Amino acid sequence: MDVNVTYGDKKIVLNIPEKNLAGVIEPKHANATSDVLSSIERVLNSPQGSLLSEISKNKSVCVFVEDHTRDAPHRDMVSGIVPRLIDANRVQFIITTGSHEVKHPGNLEIMDIIKRVSEDAKLSNYDILIHDCKTTDTVNLGKTSRGTPVIVNSAAIGYDVYVSCTDMKAHYFAGYSNVVKNFLPGVCAFPTIEANHAWALNPKSTFGIHPFHPDESRRDNPLADDMREAMTMIARDAKIFLLATVSAGRKLVWAGAGLHEPVTAQGMKILDEIASFTLTPTTKIVLSPGGYPQDKSLYHAQRAIELTKNAVVDGGEIMLLAECRDGIAPESAIVNFYDKLTAPLDEVIDSISGKYHLYEHKAFKFAELLKRVSKIKVFTELDEETLQKVHLEKVNDPQKVIDEWIAENPTVKILILDKGNKIAVYSD
Numbered sequence: 001m002d003v004n005v006t007y008g009d010k011k012i013v014l015n016i017p018e019k020n021l022a023g024v025i026e027p028k029h030a031n032a033t034s035d036v037l038s039s040i041e042r043v044l045n046s047p048q049g050s051l052l053s054e055i056s057k058n059k060s061v062c063v064f065v066e067d068h069t070r071d072a073p074h075r076d077m078v079s080g081i082v083p084r085l086i087d088a089n090r091v092q093f094i095i096t097t098g099s100h101e102v103k104h105p106g107n108l109e110i111m112d113i114i115k116r117v118s119e120d121a122k123l124s125n126y127d128i129l130i131h132d133c134k135t136t137d138t139v140n141l142g143k144t145s146r147g148t149p150v151i152v153n154s155a156a157i158g159y160d161v162y163v164s165c166t167d168m169k170a171h172y173f174a175g176y177s178n179v180v181k182n183f184l185p186g187v188c189a190f191p192t193i194e195a196n197h198a199w200a201l202n203p204k205s206t207f208g209i210h211p212f213h214p215d216e217s218r219r220d221n222p223l224a225d226d227m228r229e230a231m232t233m234i235a236r237d238a239k240i241f242l243l244a245t246v247s248a249g250r251k252l253v254w255a256g257a258g259l260h261e262p263v264t265a266q267g268m269k270i271l272d273e274i275a276s277f278t279l280t281p282t283t284k285i286v287l288s289p290g291g292y293p294q295d296k297s298l299y300h301a302q303r304a305i306e307l308t309k310n311a312v313v314d315g316g317e318i319m320l321l322a323e324c325r326d327g328i329a330p331e332s333a334i335v336n337f338y339d340k341l342t343a344p345l346d347e348v349i350d351s352i353s354g355k356y357h358l359y360e361h362k363a364f365k366f367a368e369l370l371k372r373v374s375k376i377k378v379f380t381e382l383d384e385e386t387l388q389k390v391h392l393e394k395v396n397d398p399q400k401v402i403d404e405w406i407a408e409n410p411t412v413k414i415l416i417l418d419k420g421n422k423i424a425v426y427s428d
Contacts, residue, residue: 005418006291007379008323014286014399014416020406022282022413025311027422028274032251036073039255040080044243047258052084052163055239059160061088064182065114067097067130068106069293069300072167073247075113081163081243082114082121091118091126094156096186099193099358101330102132106293129155133190144229146222148196151189152234162240164260167247168267170275170424172306173200173361175210175224176268179242179260183231193358196230199223200361201352207307207424208276214265246270271424278426281313282415284405286398288321290419295322298382299329299337302362304420305376309369310427311415319377319401328386333359341390345371366390377401 001018004011033039044052063081066072085091093114095107107130114128131153139157141150164182171177185193199205205223212228213219231240242260244267246253254270256263289295289304301322312318328338336359341348348367352360370376370391377393384394395401405412417423 003416005286005321005416006288007321008292008295008325010291012321012379012398014402016402016414016416017406020412020414022415024416024418025277025279025423025425026418027248027253029248029251029253032248032253034251036076036250036252037079039252040073040076040243040245043255043257044080044084047241048256048262049241049259052081052241052257053087055241056085056161057087059088060090060158061085061161061163062092062094062156062159063163063165064094064096064186065110065165066167066182067095067100068104068110069100069296070167070177071247071249071293072165073245073250073252074110074165075117077165077243077245078114078117081165082117082123085163086121086123088161089125091123092155092159093126093128094153094187095128095130096182097131097133098181098185098188099133099190099332102130129153131156131187133185133188133193135189138189141233144226144233146199146226146229148226148230149192150184150230150233151192153187153189156187156234159238162235162238164240164242166242166244168244168264168271169246169422170207170271170307172207172303173205173223174227175207175213175221176271178210178212178264178267179240179244180224180227180231183234184227187234188230190358192230194356196223196226197358197361198356199226201356201364208272208426210268212261212264213268246274275423276426277423278428279311279415281311281316281427282413283313283316284319284412285312285316285415285417286319286321286402287417287420289421292323292325294419294421295324296326297324297329298322298380299333299362300421302366304417305369306365307423308417308420308425310425311417312373314372315374317375317377317405318373319379319395319398321379321398324380324382328382329359333362336360337362338390341366345391
């Protein structure tokens with residue numbers, strides 16, 4: 001049986017006999033529409049709460065737009081928002097990079113989209129900024145109850161209305177990608193992001209748990225709650241209007257707009273229905289993060305590993321299909337993610353017991369998983385030496401790995417997980 005798995009901008013075809021195929025897991029997108037802008041217009045015309053055009057009239061507005069690492073429908077979201085801001089006093093667009101690369105071509109493309117849409121709508125008195133977490137032009141708003149210093153790009157402070165354009169999905173330590181992430185890490189300084197992300201080492205900071213979750217028993221995520229608190233400190237008394245989507249490539253699965261908490265809760269309910277799976281772990285899994293930009297680097301591809309690691313038994317094997325056209329990681333993450341992971345695994349785990357440095361949680365979680373499974377094989381553009389240094393095995397032919405697994409055990413069950421960066425796997 002032929003199975004298509006996403007890799008970069010293409011599909012890889014794997015042939016697996018039906019008797020050896022444990023299943024193919026990917027988000028359920030049966031009702032996805034290609035008419036994205038119409039769906040966005042519909043929810044903006046009937047939001048939960050007041051219309052955006054009403055709350056922005058004669059007000060100062062800050063619009064948060066996610067960066068190039070999110071395969072959100074940027075053009076359609078911006079096209080829906082901008083015409084409703086015509087009567088605002090001024091509009092500041094900020095591309096919320098958090099600690100990600102600033103001058104990436106993808107971010108410059110998003111800037112161009114915002115500019116073109118704004119000019120077409122004849123929006124006046126607006127500005128566009130790509131956030132840089134290393135900027136010195138910041139405002140210190142104090143600390144959260146967990147001690148995180150809330151240091152924010154000054155361009156993001158002091159508005160009457162905040163508009164968050166958010167594409168939602170599962171997130172392996174923040175619970176879900178959602179409105180709060182546009183505030184922290186979105187527009188915060190490096191020390192703020194580092195202090196908040198230290199909570200990623202807490203076992204309660206995991207996917208499927210968030211303070212806005214509709215199920216009260218699924219709200220205790222300390223990292224996400226720290227983000228929520230920082231958001232309230234940044235917004236202060238301002239209104240927060242949310243345009244949220246759940247996307248599938250160039251299609252839209254769901255959209256919601258209006259008051260940020262109920263819209264976020266609704267998005268989480270949708271994600272739990274279409275992208276959460278409870279599975280019996282198996283010995284062999286094939287995992288794709290979902291193609292570019294989800295597999296743009298090993299740093300980004302790891303998110304899919306964390307979201308799906310419950311699908312593999314202790315001592316099992318993972319074959320990761322991740323192109324990594326942008327290399328190992330952003331330059332800022334190399335030392336505390338990649339370089340740290342080159343040490344013996346026990347040393348990596350033990351080294352995190354002291355002061356946390358940003359990105360170390362990624363090395364820690366990778367090391368924990370590498371200790372639990374027998375191998376992680378990677379089909380990628382990265383070279384063999386680069387992978388071997390961090391305890392990974394390069395493969396040149398994924399079909400050959402499948403064939404070897406079956407030759408070793410003719411009754412082996414192989415599970416395929418595609419678009420792994422947008423699913424969440426729980427073990428039964």
